[in-house]
Amino acid sequence: MNFAIVGCGFIANKHAKAISEIENAKLVAVCDKVPAAMEPYANEYGATPYTEVDDMLEKENIDVVCICTPSGFHASIAVQVANAKKHIIVEKPIAMTLEDTDKIIETCKINNVKLSVVHPNRYRPVVQELRKILEENLLGKISHASCIVNWNRNQEYYDQAPWRGTKQHDGGVLMNQAIHNLDLLLWFMGKPKQVFSMEATRLRKIEAEDVSVGVIQFESGALGTVEASTTVYPKNFEESITLFGEKGTVKIGGTNALFFEHLVIEGMAENQINDLKISIKADPWGTPGHQWIIKDMVNAINENREPQVTGEDGRSALKLVLSFYESAKLNLPVQF
Template sequence: MSGTNFAIVGCGHIAKKHAEAIKNAPGAKLVAVCDTVPSNMTFYIEEYGAKGYESYDELLLDHNIDVVNICTPSGTHAPLTIKAANAKKHVIVEKPIALTVEDASSMIEACEENSVKLSVLHPNRFRPAMIKLKKAMDKGKFGKLSHANATVRWNRNQEYYDQAPWRGTKSLDGGVLMNQAIHNLDLLVWVMGDVEEVYSMAATRLRHIEAEDVSTGLVKFKNGSLGVIEAATTIYPKNYEESLSVFGEKASVKIGGRTANFIEHWEMENVSEQETEKLVNEIKAEPFGKPGHQWIIEDMMEAIKEDRSPIVTGEEGKRALELVVALYHSAETGKPVKINEGR
């Protein structure tokens, strides 16, 4: 597909990934950027020839824009998405889709009412190892599922949180679950299915922030299998591990490494050691593949052309959010929480 014009709203750190993905996606073009701080837009104006807007309302009047990429603090995603939808712009929104399930539902409803597409940035689904795992799950290679383990052991020091006043706040950012671990939790529900009930504990141990810097949780999935969640930004002195492990009656798999890109364990019934070794080496040779942001950009372009839903829809983004909200609710009350009660 050719001729899809994109605008980036919020020119902070993550915006550069969006700009690079748009640049590398055939037929895509970055035509506009928006930020309340003019100097933040300079790079994109000079490097990509994008038009700069200090006013979001003015940007939305630009009829040359097809898709708005929202890269602002998480707490602002809902009003910006709803405005874009009302202006008949398709939307790609950074994770998490929003900070409340109510906001996420409003975003989805606004896009549906205006017949525009909504896609949420969960790029880790497109890692080669994760694609292999998902295909194995969909083919029933695991048999009856036993349990899964989602782990994020990372470091975000105090300097990270001090970069901007919104970082680590409950109203605009959230803690390790909402910010860092939500990608891993998206993978968990993508692979294991819908969650029925959670029980969680959380704490703010080492960072001077409003939200949690460490969280643990237990999960019961609707299919009867169980899950364990561990997430922290308190790991000394740097990122240690992100992993997803899945166990069933016919298979055991762990995708790990610092950012869950490598097959650390892969055993399946009727799969020989030679086949397994070949798969492990294939992933090791190309663990990252095409960047996930580029996958999302190209998928949005195809979704518009084919008039279909994007791969990672607003509803998909809401599933991961519902899990995080339920975990928060459980940690606050000290009680197990049914997933719909977490809303």
């Protein structure tokens, strides 16, 4: 199956490496406005470089296009690719607005092409184990949850490119960093009913927020808190999700939400809990999430099914971020 990558910045390398690890998958083309950015992919993977998407789509035999451009360009490129009847893997966030997102999803449906959004944290071993715990209802009724992303992105990070930290092409900590954690929160807790949020730009010289705090009321009646920042000194401090249930309390945490920091479940023996913790620590990252997503797309095409992380999943995470933004702007609760 032939892959192409549009946008050869930092994240594109993860896609290229993942494609190279998948049997019967090959990177045949890359596209970027900057020719020098494509050289490593031409040299290492033999990918043909293009500076125009139309040119690449016309000349190459492509099955799947990975969209790795700045977020503000996802929608226009995805629509273009879908109309060329190529399947799509798009980096998070799926787009910057719900209108653009719906246009992507609808165009993919019209052209009968598959769409997957890159939320790779779902495939971390600890996340998979927590998902199993929830599916088996071992925690019972959930009363509330906590979602934390306290990281560091210094000014040099934002100064790398003019689009970083802008509301049009990047967004702030919620849209760019915490959206992965929010996707997991929705995967664990279900659909929100309403949200309330406050945000600020405290330390970074950017247009969007560098710190945000919010609360969620879920349709189940459970409550959730969200705390996110890129202002932590001097490096990433914590990424975690904690679930509080009537029969158990679970926290996955660390600097990248890779471990069980707390695991107590009614009826689960201490040795069983310790074995689970030890098995996660032995290989906390597991197979890279990008590799899972690309392999799943290959299988979804071959099996003619939906990918595991769909466009609708990407839309839900984006909608939560945008609801937080709207609430912070209005200083009022917002219905989801």
